[in-house]
Amino acid sequence: NAGVTQTPKFRILKIGQSMTLQCAQDMNHNYMYWYRQDPGMGLKLIYYSVGAGITDKGEVPNGYNVSRSTTEDFPLRLELAAPSQTSVYFCASSKQGTGELFFGEGSRLTVL
Amino acid sequence: GDSVTQMEGPVTLSEEAFLTINCTYTATGYPSLFWYVQYPGEGLQLLLKATKADDKGSNKGFEATYRKETTSFHLEKGSVQVSDSAVYFCALIGGQGGKLIFGQGTELSVKP
Numbered sequence: 559n560a561g562v563t564q565t566p567k568f569r570i571l572k573i574g575q576s577m578t579l580q581c582a583q584d585m586n587h588n589y590m591y592w593y594r595q596d597p598g599m600g601l602k603l604i605y606y607s608v609g610a611g612i613t614d615k616g617e618v619p620n621g622y623n624v625s626r627s628t629t630e631d632f633p634l635r636l637e638l639a640a641p642s643q644t645s646v647y648f649c650a651s652s653k654q655g656t657g658e659l660f661f662g663e664g665s666r667l668t669v670l
Numbered sequence: 671g672d673s674v675t676q677m678e679g680p681v682t683l684s685e686e687a688f689l690t691i692n693c694t695y696t697a698t699g700y701p702s703l704f705w706y707v708q709y710p711g712e713g714l715q716l717l718l719k720a721t722k723a724d725d726k727g728s729n730k731g732f733e734a735t736y737r738k739e740t741t742s743f744h745l746e747k748g749s750v751q752v753s754d755s756a757v758y759f760c761a762l763i764g765g766q767g768g769k770l771i772f773g774q775g776t777e778l779s780v781k782p
Contacts, residue, residue, distance in 0.1 A: 562713075591770070600759065600774035601714075616769065648713055657702050657763035657770050661713030 560584050564649050564662035571639040571669045579634040579665050581649030589652045590632040591659065592616075592624065594645040601648065607632055608655065639669045672697040674773035676760050682779045683750055691745040691776045693734075693760035701762040703727075703736050703743040704770070708757045717745075717758070750780045 565580045583590065588609050593601040593616075603616030607626040621643060623635040632651075636643060646666050650659040677692040695701065702721045706714040718727035723738035732747045743760060760773040 593772075598774060601772040603769055603771075606769060650714075655763070655769075657704055657761065658716055658719065659706075659714070659770060661715070663711075663713050 562649055562651055562660050562662035564647075564665050566665060567663065568666050569668070571636075571667065573639060573641065573669060575639050576635070576637050577639070577667075579636070579647055579649075579667070581632045581634065581662060582630050583632075583649075583651040583660070584630065585651060585653070585660065586629065587651035587653050587660070588629070589655055590626065591650045591652075592622070592632070592634045593648045593650065594618065595648060595664075596645050604634065604647075636667075641669050643667065644669045672701065672762060672764055672771050674760050674762055674771055676758075676773035676776050679757075679775070679777040680779055681776060682781065685752055685780055685782050686749045687780075689745070689747040689750045689754075689778070691758055691760075691778070693743045693745065693773060695741050695743065695760070695762050697741075697762055697764060699764060701764050703734070704761040704763070705732070705734055705743070705745050706759040706761060706772075708759065708775070710756070714759060750778070752780045752782055754778060755780045 562583045591606045592604040602618045605624040607613045649662045704719045705717040707717045708714045718729040720727040720736035726735045757775045
């Protein structure tokens with residue numbers, strides 16, 4: 559069972575560069591989420607989606623963009639990377655909006 | 671808006687000690703409450719949940735009771751093991767579903 563797969567696991571970016579974090583799930587889940595985790599700060603919701611073609615902002619969307627063209631995939635785009643975006647990013651999915659999330663293993667991003 | 675507050679860590683215990691991690695919440699309506707666990711280098715996993723007042727969630731020897739009168743969902747375990755060393759997150763989702771809101775996490779370290 560693959561579950562939720564995130565790539566890449568590690569990445570170093572220079573200030574001003576752009577990149578896309580990939581997320582795919584094979585559980586036919588409708589809901590997908592992107593969180594960032596900073597030390598001592600818990601998880602903050604960046605964007606979420608309740609189905610293909612539908613996305614909405616979370617608590618900290620600035621500097622990020624998402625799209626949801628298929629049920630399986632939910633990529634997160636970082637435009638003009640800044641040091642404040644140094645973090646660990648987690649993608650998650652759930653069948654419905656019940657709070658029972660399945661998480662990927664995370665992507666550690668460093669912006670220098 | 672909805673929020674979750676956890677006791678600060680790190681919490682350091684000896685093996686077989688009793689564990690309590692405090693969690694209180696603020697929410698409108700009737701949220702569902704969760705505890706997630708993150709082992710080193712991994713994504714989060716659902717540990718237990720409760721969906722209405724006075725419900726008790728339990729799993730792997732951990733328990734938590736949904737107390738509406740005190741807006742609390744404290745995590746307890748009678749006898750911790752070294753393998754329980756991890757970061758524990760309390761979380762809630764509002765009555766209308768959608769977004770899972772996390773506390774800041776509490777790191778637990780169990781020494782042999």
